[in-house]
Amino acid sequence: MSEPLLTVEELCVCLGEERHVAVEDLSLELRAEERVALLGPSGCGKTTTLRAIAGFEPVRGGRISFEGRVQSDAGGVRVPAHRRGMGYVFQEFALFPHLSVEENVGFGLRKQSRADATKRIAEMLRLTGLEGLEARRPFELSGGQQQRVALARALAPSPRLLLLDEPFSSLDPNLRGTTRRHTERVLTSVGATALLVTHDRDEAMSFADRLIVMRAGRAEQAGTPEELYAAPRSAFVAEFLGAANFVEGEATGQSARTALGEVPLRVPASGTVSLCLRPESLELVVEGGAPARVVEREYHGASCIYGVEGEGFQVAVLAVGDAPFRKGDAVGVRVRAPAVVLEG
């Protein structure tokens, strides 16, 4: 395996006048052409991590290395932000209000010859579909267009790493999907390595090859989206990546005794355990299963989510296709897939 492009080791960052700890003991690695997302609720330190990597925040402890060179460590910022060769896309885009689209995109091309810069600007505008808007000012653009200018501007100097700070969150919700897919296409076509910060799980899971879920300044769990969804290590990760049911049980090797009956386990365990079951791992049946009653019914057309209550449990069940049960119906709950044993 090749050397990682970016290495963050035991990073610690403090913020504000009170020097409160925003990021603690965070480690991550990023390889060339990989896309990684830092995912977590607001205030978990994900943006601070990104800013430290870019060189905007000084580091209290740990080390940030890029292409084998130390960028920041406890001794201070070793390489200033403008010499790091990293592109940054800001949450609010931070387009220069006094410059046109063309001038914004060309801002980082000062060191190139005029002819090269002009060519590169045209190329970036074509890539991001901004032809015809060259002379516009940022405030004359729609939110989606501004996002594309921000992307084109950051990519124009060919950065070896692109840092994206919630690049879709200030957009209209119905614009986010298309803009995200467009951004993915652009990044793939230039083979960019990208680190994305977001609080939106759909965005993170569809965008990234790997996820790092952060909580209160620390990395809670890292892995591919599929791994994290299927085998969350904690209730926090499980809930952050999707709907989850939690039940307590007595594990005896391959299975555990719970209020839902005997439940198979993904990994053998013993003793009192906390289990996570996704709504699609359960099903409602007319006969058999753990007896329960439907208390809620949320019909979505292609699927239906039932809230059911039984002796010692209350769970959500996802049914695809038919949704024959009504509120108040007596049903049985059956477990279709093995449960995840949570740590701690």
Add this chain to the structure above:
Amino acid sequence: MGPLGSIARTALWVASCLVVAAACLPGFYLLLRAGEVDARAWEVFFGGRTLELLGSTLSLAFAVTLAATLIALPLAWLTTLSDLPGRRAFTVLLCLPLAVPSFIHGYALLAAFGDGGLLDGWGAPRPRIYGFWGATFALTFSTFPFSFLAFRAALLRQDGSLLEAARSLGASPFEAFARVTLPQLLQAFRASGLLVAFYVLSDFGAVSLLQYDTFSRAIYLQLEGAFDRSLAALWSLGLMALAVLALGGSWFFGGAEGPTHAGRASRRPRRAHLGGHAVWGFAAVLGTLAAGVGVPVGVIVLWLTRAADRWDFERFWTAAVNSLWISLLAALVTVLCTLPLAWLSARRASSPLVRVLERAAYASYALPPIVVALSLVSFGIRAAPFLYGTFVLLVAAHVVRFAPQALGASRGAFLQLSPRLTEAGNSLGGSGLDVARLVAWPLLRPGLVAGGALVFLTTMKELPATLLLAPIGFSTLATQIWSATAEGYFAEAALPSLLLIALSSASVAFTLHREDSAGVGATG
């Protein structure tokens, strides 16, 4: 649709048009007047004297704008982007010089350094305060807060992530400042610089006391001495053109900036750590305060104590009472006159006619006071001799000058009063009168009172129109300061000056408070 009948609506339109027409009258009247001036006056107008006045007026405007910028920019940076202790309090204090009218600066300079002033007779060398340098000093320290506030706003508005964006694109800190911060400050510089220039062009008090010949002073002398109103009218036209250019330019550049980015939250730039250099920061702030407020107040207090036995309380009392009632009257009439247009511009904002009327009303603000006064003098003598020398013309001059101030406040008040609220009052069984008394008036009152207070306090400081239009023998605090200073009776001007500064401080605090609640002056 509100409870207004069609007759009432027509009346509103007619009243609005009449008020705006009155506001534009001085400008139009001057144009008409210029059309009938005889050949001799034109000859004089195109002679060397006009060129001389143009040169002295513009060089004063240029010098003051430059000096105000040089003072304001570092102070704005200190109070926004550095960690200077006490920067919040300093921000408020640095706006206080606005409370010292330019003619009181002129008075203070004369009373300290002029013939018969505090330093006269000590044998000490006195700085030359008559003419260009004195006028530059007086006007710089009464106008630099406009630049200060504009630079502050520009620096605060600056999104810190813009600088970071520049850094991430390979720009060094210096390059980022030059390519991102400076271009944005340039806009504030153009807007505030032209505003300062406009105030210099309009100023009458300081230049006339310090005997520096600008258009304003020359027009006044022409009227008082030679009584040649033709030449004065032509000069007024020239001055009006300059003032319109300056204020129009200021509005153009002030409004030219679009929103800085799509979103809401912006990142504050990091504050610069001053450390030991904070001493220089304190020196800059305190030195400016000393020159802008300390000198005038100090001189006044010295004269008060020095001539305690020579106070003429009776004259002071008469002037104070005169100032009070004429200002109250002007405030009341001005607010009443702006009500119809304020209602229209709040409720019929999309109508093109309303927008034209609004622009025209605000444009009358660009008329220098001496121009308004001259135009009403000529108009009074020729068209309405029975009004000339009465309070009617004086109040009319105040209304024309200060209507834009009141219009803004009244319009804001009507915007607060949503038609849904009066409808709610009606639906709950209230009659038209009940709704007006119980819903509309309580909601409108603060805005109308605010507008009136602003006009009241500005009228208290008004000088040229009062000098030219007031009935003979009518003196106000401002005219008393002016005439006493002109004649060298510095002791007599001290008490009225102190009272005016105190009143103006109230108006500055009041304006700042309004801007603060509008989010302009807010700091973190």
